[in-house]
């Protein structure tokens with residue numbers, strides 16, 4: 001493969017304090033594995049190839065899974081929870097010590113701004129420190145028995161080898177949110193990183209090895225071959241699949257995983273409502289919309305996808321949001337002045353344009369954006385942050401997750417109508433609303449059909465808070481005090497004839 005890495009990317013790679021963190025190989029059975037067959041990773045800001053990455057095969061997955069099985073058996077039985085906690089703590093320290101380098105690699109392959117990328121590395125590390133602490137608190141129970149002379153205990157044990165399939169929008173955080181709890185309880189993992197952003201994953205694995213985690217407990221198998229990766233879902237050795245990505249793929253993987261009754265966690269698509277009531281603090285609502293709509297250029301599962309604004313405050317909210325959006329500076333993620341990076345690929349840009357075209361053709365008004373800014377690299381995957389007003393439920397944007405920087409504004413008149421509109425989707429990941437009325441806050445929070453609700457805030461993601469959806473947004477919870485259980489089984493132990 002001829003690689004013509006862009007000049008700014010080459011310059012950025014030269015600034016790495018640890019150039020050895022930029023790795024295009026997989027990590028299988030304790031060794032870094034290259035391949036004569038590679039796939040290109042593109043830099044979204046230039047459209048140029050950042051580098052070639054080893055395109056591993058089904059045989060590599062089989063080898064990784066077998067090694068992970070041996071690794072799990074030893075790791076789970078020879079380490080204490082406190083030792084695993086200490087290993088995770090060392091990994092956390094190394095991630096933080098290298099956060100600038102990982103951030104630079106992340107910008108190059110994902111496109112998000114440097115500030116966002118370094119913020120994501122800190123967010124990723126927060127899951128490692130959270131689960132380092134949770135590792136020591138994986139308590140079981142003692143249950144009063146209905147039988148005489150009997151004690152019932154529960155043991156919480158590691159589920160075993162875990163297949164981890166992660167997305168490109170959070171190349172660091174979605175790996176740590178899944179593997180830190182797995183490693184904390186004694187599981188081993190085989191990671192299939194996204195083919196758009198495999199370099200960040202490799203840097204994290206390298207640091208995990210430096211932290212002293214056993215070499216056969218973490219495996220990384222980059223591939224472009226989706227069929228090969230399904231080995232994770234069909235192998236009887238793998239006992240758990242954790243996936244973040246689209247609902248269609250999640251359903252497909254879940255069906256495969258059910259062939260051998262694996263435990264699953266599926267963090268899937270969203271179509272988040274964002275409601276502004278007429279009693280809301282409008283400036284706060286605008287601030288919240290900026291945070292949750294334009295993070296990662298609108299490419300998060302929890303991004304507001306449909307903004308429902310009360311008729312009385314719609315004009316004020318729209319004008320203020322337009323003013324804030326027009327302050328955003330679209331550009332190369334490593335430039336200090338950039339506040340919005342590109343989308344991850346051309347398809348992402350096309351989808352935003354198609355949603356705008358459909359809405360405008362049905363009567364919506366494009367308030368701002370809609371085009372490619374004139375001062376960006378024309379080969380990059382850029383689109384200006386955009387706002388539509390006068391949006392109705394007949395438009396595609398009402399049903400489909402845009403996954404881009406487009407804020408469509410609908411109007412409503414009553415609370416019942418807003419809640420009904422918000423819930424009229426098959427998805428149920430995040431929902432947001434703004435109101436000063438405490439009773440309404442409690443009522444609407446209870447009525448929204450989603451796993452995460454932001455009340456008077458656009459920021460809802462944190463290591464301590466359970467993350468996951470309802471309806472077709474998935475099953476399972478990541479992070480928080482519930483995250484460990486996704487990687488454990490509960491074993492009931494009944495001890496009879498105790499004579500106590």
Ligand code: SIN
Pocket residue numbers: 169170173244267299300301302461467
């Ligand atoms: C996601 O978009 O999948 C994750 C977003 C988050 O953790 O906030």
